[in-house]
Amino acid sequence: MRTIAGLVGFHALVLSVGLAFLLAVRLARPRPGDLVRSLGLAHLAGVAATCLASVWLLVLGGTLTAPVFAAIALVLLAALLAVAVLRPGGLRSGEPGPASGRAPSQGWPVVVLGAAIALFLVVQIWNARELPTAWDAAHNWTLKAVVLADDGDLSSGAFRDPTLFGGAHQDYPILQPVLGSGALRFTSRSDQSLLVAELWLLVAAFVAAVAYLLRGRLGWTVLLFAPLAIAIASGPVQGVMRGDADVAMAVFLATGVLCLGLWVERARPGLLPAAALLLGAAANVKNEGTVFAIAVMVVALCASIGRPGRDIRAVGLAAVSVVAAAVPWRLWVAAHGPFPSDVRSLGDSLSPSLLWDSLHQLDFAAREILGRLADGTGSGWLFPAFLLVTVVLLTVRSDRRVHALYLAAGLVMIAALLWIYWTSPQPDVEAHIERTTLRTVTAPMFVAAVALAHILSRLRPEVRAAREAGEG
Amino acid sequence: MIRAYLESRAPMMATVFTPYTDVLVVLAGLLMGSAAIVALVPGIRASAVSSVPVAVAVLLAVLALPVLWRGAAGLDAVRAGLKEADPAARHNKCFLDKGFGWQLGFVAWLQGRIAWSESFAVHSRTVDRACFQLSMLPRRLVRPDDSPDWTVWIGKFTPELRARIKDEAGLPPEQRSVQVFDESFALIRESR
Numbered sequence: 001m002r003t004i005a006g007l008v009g010f011h012a013l014v015l016s017v018g019l020a021f022l023l024a025v026r027l028a029r030p031r032p033g034d035l036v037r038s039l040g041l042a043h044l045a046g047v048a049a050t051c052l053a054s055v056w057l058l059v060l061g062g063t064l065t066a067p068v069f070a071a072i073a074l075v076l077l078a079a080l081l082a083v084a085v086l087r088p089g090g091l092r093s094g095e096p097g098p099a100s101g102r103a104p105s106q107g108w109p110v111v112v113l114g115a116a117i118a119l120f121l122v123v124q125i126w127n128a129r130e131l132p133t134a135w136d137a138a139h140n141w142t143l144k145a146v147v148l149a150d151d152g153d154l155s156s157g158a159f160r161d162p163t164l165f166g167g168a169h170q171d172y173p174i175l176q177p178v179l180g181s182g183a184l185r186f187t188s189r190s191d192q193s194l195l196v197a198e199l200w201l202l203v204a205a206f207v208a209a210v211a212y213l214l215r216g217r218l219g220w221t222v223l224l225f226a227p228l229a230i231a232i233a234s235g236p237v238q239g240v241m242r243g244d245a246d247v248a249m250a251v252f253l254a255t256g257v258l259c260l261g262l263w264v265e266r267a268r269p270g271l272l273p274a275a276a277l278l279l280g281a282a283a284n285v286k287n288e289g290t291v292f293a294i295a296v297m298v299v300a301l302c303a304s305i306g307r308p309g310r311d312i313r314a315v316g317l318a319a320v321s322v323v324a325a326a327v328p329w330r331l332w333v334a335a336h337g338p339f340p341s342d343v344r345s346l347g348d349s350l351s352p353s354l355l356w357d358s359l360h361q362l363d364f365a366a367r368e369i370l371g372r373l374a375d376g377t378g379s380g381w382l383f384p385a386f387l388l389v390t391v392v393l394l395t396v397r398s399d400r401r402v403h404a405l406y407l408a409a410g411l412v413m414i415a416a417l418l419w420i421y422w423t424s425p426q427p428d429v430e431a432h433i434e435r436t437t438l439r440t441v442t443a444p445m446f447v448a449a450v451a452l453a454h455i456l457s458r459l460r461p462e463v464r465a466a467r468e469a470g471e472g
Numbered sequence: 473m474i475r476a477y478l479e480s481r482a483p484m485m486a487t488v489f490t491p492y493t494d495v496l497v498v499l500a501g502l503l504m505g506s507a508a509i510v511a512l513v514p515g516i517r518a519s520a521v522s523s524v525p526v527a528v529a530v531l532l533a534v535l536a537l538p539v540l541w542r543g544a545a546g547l548d549a550v551r552a553g554l555k556e557a558d559p560a561a562r563h564n565k566c567f568l569d570k571g572f573g574w575q576l577g578f579v580a581w582l583q584g585r586i587a588w589s590e591s592f593a594v595h596s597r598t599v600d601r602a603c604f605q606l607s608m609l610p611r612r613l614v615r616p617d618d619s620p621d622w623t624v625w626i627g628k629f630t631p632e633l634r635a636r637i638k639d640e641a642g643l644p645p646e647q648r649s650v651q652v653f654d655e656s657f658a659l660i661r662e663s664r
Contacts, residue, residue, distance in 0.1 A: 109533070112537075113536055116536075116537060116540050117540065120540055120543070120544055123544065124544075124547065127547075127548075130555075131551065131554060131555070132554055132555060132556055132562050132563075132564075132565035133562060133563045133565055133566065133606070134554055134565070135569050138565070138566040138603055138606050139566070139602040139603070142563070142606065143605065143606050146563075146606060146609050147605075150609050150610035157605075157613065157614065157615070158602070158605065161615070163615075164601055164613065164615060165601060165605070166601075166602075167602055168602060190609065191562070192562060192563065222533045222536070223529050223532075223533070225536065226532035226533050226535070227532055229539065229540045230532060230535055230536055230539045230540075233539050233542070233543025233544065234543065235546070237543070237547070238546065238550045241547060241550055241554065242550075242554070366491070366492075367491040367492070368491075370491035370492065370494065370495050371491040371494070374491070374494060374495040375491075375494060376497065376498045376501070378535060378542060378543075379535075379539050380498070381498065381502075381531060381532075382532070384495060384498040384499050384502065385502060385528040385531060385532065388502050388503075388528065389524060389525050389528050392521055392524040393525065395521070396521045396522070452532065455525070456525060456528070459526075
């Protein structure tokens with residue numbers, strides 16, 4: 001009973017903040033139907049906002065307890081509701097949200113596929129019960145979540161002492177442990193099942209968020225759900241059961257990239273703040289997330305060139321926000337490190353002799369990444385399909401910014417991974433690459449899925465007509 | 473340097489079946505699907521290129537349910553692989569993964585003797601400290617020089633430790649500074 005009450009209380013706080021954020025930035029309207037449909041996006045936004053604030057509190061030396069987390073959530077809730085009410089037009093502005101439009105066209109295929117996805121996720125959450133703690137989680141993510149739930153601060157050696165806790169990767173950002181510690185603290189349990197269930201809940205929220213962001217333009221069709229279904233059932237998602245953080249990072253990153261894609265297509269309120277919040281969260285989940293989020297914002301800035309000055313300023317502000325979200329943790333690491341890292345510093349990695357001597361690492365990493373992303377079996381079709389569609393549409397359609405944004409985002413993420421592996425200081429680098437590529441390709445795969453969902457929706461004649469009318 | 477690079481590649485047997493060619497074949501497959509759509513759907517003839525996204529849409533729609541189904545089966549297999557025969561092995565699984573299951577009885581014994589608010593250091597060469605800490609939380613694992621309340625000893629006892637155990641043999645258990653679990657497991661009180 002305590003567990004259920006705790007989970008309900010925790011998620012009520014998170015969802016309230018998320019819904020208030022959507023109202024404040026006009027991504028949802030204060031109508032019951034709209035709010036219910038936006039719950040997935042609200043969950044992601046709520047987790048991002050409350051956990052980022054909690055990370056900053058911890059970095060400043062504060063103590064995170066259940067009452068403190070509740071206070072953070074309530075302060076954010078009040079501030080966001082104040083913004084929602086006090087903005088010009090207030091809650092009754094009547095401005096159409098980006099998700100408004102045609103009623104969903106729910107034929108039997110989308111019902112079958114939507115139900116299959118829902119069933120898949122419910123079964124995964126249910127089967128998370130009694131899962132033991134896998135090796136990596138016991139040495140990193142779960143260890144940190146339980147320590148945070150117990151101590152409420154970063155004073156433990158798990159965060160500071162690489163000689164005592166060698167596999168804890170003290171340089172990794174801590175948003176996922178902060179989220180997990182919240183669930184553990186509100187339920188007074190130290191249970192891996194809860195942590196894994198939280199990760200599956202993020203995946204479910206991701207599917208719902210993408211469906212919400214695209215529903216007005218696409219209707220709920222198989223074209224939307226098919227790439228998402230393939231992404232959430234692909235091999236890399238197995239990391240969720242091991243309590244790894246790659247999928248958590250990927251859902252924030254991919255939803256943020258979708259917000260950017262929708263904004264590049266047509267600038268509408270709320271999309272850039274949502275993108276900044278979600279990419280800021282991705283940057284605080286994993287080191288790769290930091291690189292991906294900043295790289296994606298650079299791509300978005302490039303995609304905005306030629307647009308009105310206020311649009312470029314808005315993207316610039318979002319980019320600064322993403323960097324600002326990543327900075328506190330980096331400062332903490334700089335102040336308490338140096339910690340051992342899988343990644344070589346930029347200064348060292350630019351050495352020409354190192355790059356030449358490590359060419360075999362680049363080749364090996366490229367083979368491994370391609371082997372994971374494009375093996376021609378099942379989910380191995382997703383990324384090649386994404387590449388082909390974006391390249392083809394880039395060559396033939398007049399409105400190329402969206403396709404260019406997605407293609408560049410996907411390629412820059414792959415390039416970043418190749419760079420990390422090429423310059424990796426790991427002693428047994430091939431084993432390291434073999435072991436980790438199954439996880440590190442998660443984010444590119446999820447970005448490919450949301451990009452395909454968005455791009456394929458643009459091909460429908462009525463959507464094209466509506467877009468052209470909007471642009472006209 | 474070129475020679476070193478070539479030598480590093482030497483053991484690999486030359487083959488056309490590489491991930492690079494796999495990608496090209498997958499892309500060619502998608503293009504062939506597009507060509508088939510152009511041939512079969514008259515309305516698309518006017519714009520052959522637009523058949524590519526159509527082919528992709530068809531492919532993804534075909535794959536979605538099978539991938540979801542096989543994905544669920546794969547996750548079941550991973551879940552089964554994670555579970556231990558002993559259902560009590562939750563955070564303890566890492567002991568078993570590394571062959572340290574023989575320490576679990578001692579860990580349970582320690583949990584009854586070290587208070588939640590106390591700290592401990594570990595003296596051992598055969599301990600996975602992260603794993604040990606996870607099982608002992610909220611008791612805090614610290615370095616020996618961080619003034620721990622207790623030291624956990626795993627391994628052969630030193631002559632000094634043996635002498636200390638012998639000296640305290642006549643004392644009531646609660647007054648002893650060294651509590652012995654087994655011949656190579658002990659708990660040493662560092663502060664009172």
